[in-house]
């Protein structure tokens with residue numbers, strides 16, 4: 321029986337761009353990818369099985385080895401250190417993490433509050449700046465926090481910048497650029513090295529064409 325490579329795909333924002341990239345790399349992904357709600361899609365001819373996961377869960381599936389490889393945002397990788405290798409910057413779903421807040425406001429002198437979906441990234445950033453802060457973890461609508469008085473600043477993703485502008489917020493510092501990455505389980509990489517290297521080579525060609 322031939323080997324199967326299991327790929328954890330992030331549903332949501334990254335999905336379409338990732339599917340597009342795989343198709344450009346020559347993988348024949350059926351229309352199921354565009355229209356179905358199935359969470360496991362197997363393509364026997366390609367020796368591939370896709371599992372469709374919540375973006376933040378992709379590294380979990382890969383770390384535990386139930387997926388050999390996966391596609392995850394650099395933001396997710398930075399927030400939770402995982403025992404996986406990062407093989408390729410896919411250069412898709414570009415955005416960045418930034419500190420933002422109400423314009424012309426100083427942070428509270430004592431333990432300013434920082435609201436974010438990324439508590440570890442935010443804590444590390446302010447530690448490096450030598451600032452003692454209180455992190456408040458939120459799960460969405462982060463921009464509400466400074467407006468409603470929950471926090472002095474937020475650490476959040478900025479893409480077009482529209483959410484900041486429409487909520488009267490400004491960016492104070494850019495922390496790190498974010499794109500999606502191809503990640504691999506270390507054991508899978510040893511055992512299925514040929515299949516994985518083939519996939520990386522095919523994707524690398526497309527990525528470099530798209531970037532240049």
Ligand SMILES: Nc1ncnc2c1ncn2[C@@H]1O[C@H](COP(=O)(O)OP(=O)(O)OP(=O)(O)O)[C@@H](O)[C@H]1O
Nearest residue numbers: 331332333334375393394395396413414415477479
């Ligand atoms: N404007 C953006 N906002 C958030 N994430 C973005 C943006 N642009 C690109 N990304 C990338 O997409 C990933 C998030 O995708 P998506 O918003 O579909 O998932 P999610 O955070 O689980 O969303 P939700 O919790 O709203 O379901 C991030 O990890 C990041 O790498």
Ligand SMILES: O=P(O)(O)OC[C@H]1O[C@H](OP(=O)(O)OP(=O)(O)O)[C@H](O)[C@@H]1O
Nearest residue numbers: 460461462476477478479480481482483
């Ligand atoms: O710079 P922009 O293009 O406006 O994109 C940035 C916004 O998009 C994301 O929120 P999302 O839409 O995922 O909603 P959420 O608040 O539920 O996380 C992110 O958290 C910002 O709020």
